[in-house]
Amino acid sequence: MISKLARRVVDMRSDTVTRPTEAMRQAMSRAVVGDDVYGEDPTVMELEKKGAEVLGKEACVYVTSGTMGNLASFIAHCDRRGSEIIVGDRQHTYLYEQGGASTLAGIHPRVVRNRDDGTLDIQEVMQAIRPCSGADNDDAHYPRTVLVSIENTHNECGGVALPVDYVKNLKSSITSKGLKLHMDGARAGNAAVALGLPLSKVCEGADSISLCLSKGLGAPVGTLVAGEGKFISRVRRAKKALGGGWRQAGVLAATGLIALDTMHETLSKDHRLAKHFAQELNTIKGIRVPRMPQTNLVFFEVSGISLDDFASKLKHEHGILLSAGYGRSENLVRAAVHRDLSEDDIGAAIDAVDKIMKHIP
């Protein structure tokens, strides 16, 4: 009999659980390093150069996390206290980053609705811009609107990729008011693969972008922020102030280089398996997939059993972990497909859900 402990755990809680590959570990052990705060780590410099190329921007900086990447970008865009950013109500930067922009940087968030496709209504954005946006106007009643932040792919809206034309239209509308556009592209690689476009196209309309290397791309740590040279210099300052001055970070950057090289192949596989998973789930009684996944995140509704029971049975009887009660919904589950999951793992998850749902009285 196989003991419970020996059973393989299929961890679908998030794509952040991916572990560095053997190639990454070897690259770490060989990485040429220096002091990154002095700008002297050759491997970090190589990653930043490559990041700028891949993201199609003038410059790039390697930071510790997506949260730091977004916050440092906000700080760099909003050089005066009392600045305001317009952000969607279902975005990570608004929901899950502790309000760091306001608590740490004196930035005021103005929230507009995210539509189900992850976009913000451009009209609503334009109406939310304060009369004293831009440089000169100085009406003392208002904060100054400086930036709009979007998310791509949009996690809470089902891992959807934002259409490139939408991003461009939003950008040209807000540019007329002197605002900049930031893209929280934690999973922008997934957007690129889903849209069949290079990453540089996906973030072309944005002034700045942050891309997580530590999610589906499989690196253990790290995020790239890209934009204009002057902007990236300000992000570097903010990064240091936020405690992100890491020294011989080349041991980590070495994994980022591999993550970028293997991105397309890895994420394509993830998306294919996610689609298969969703299709099979949808045939199980009591399970409903409201929308077929475009990328690696599969959202489904469960009925006839409480989510706690469902998740607990999956975990304790089958060794399958996922995020139950995702967002604010009472019956929604999120499963993240990622590079450490095989076709067999997905098959095991489908079988487990099937068994549980069959046994509901």
Ligand SMILES: *Cc1c(COP(=O)(O)O)cnc(C)c1O
């Ligand atoms: C994970 C995530 C982040 C934050 O990344 P961390 O590296 O966990 O700080 C930001 N935005 C989105 C959309 C994310 O999914």
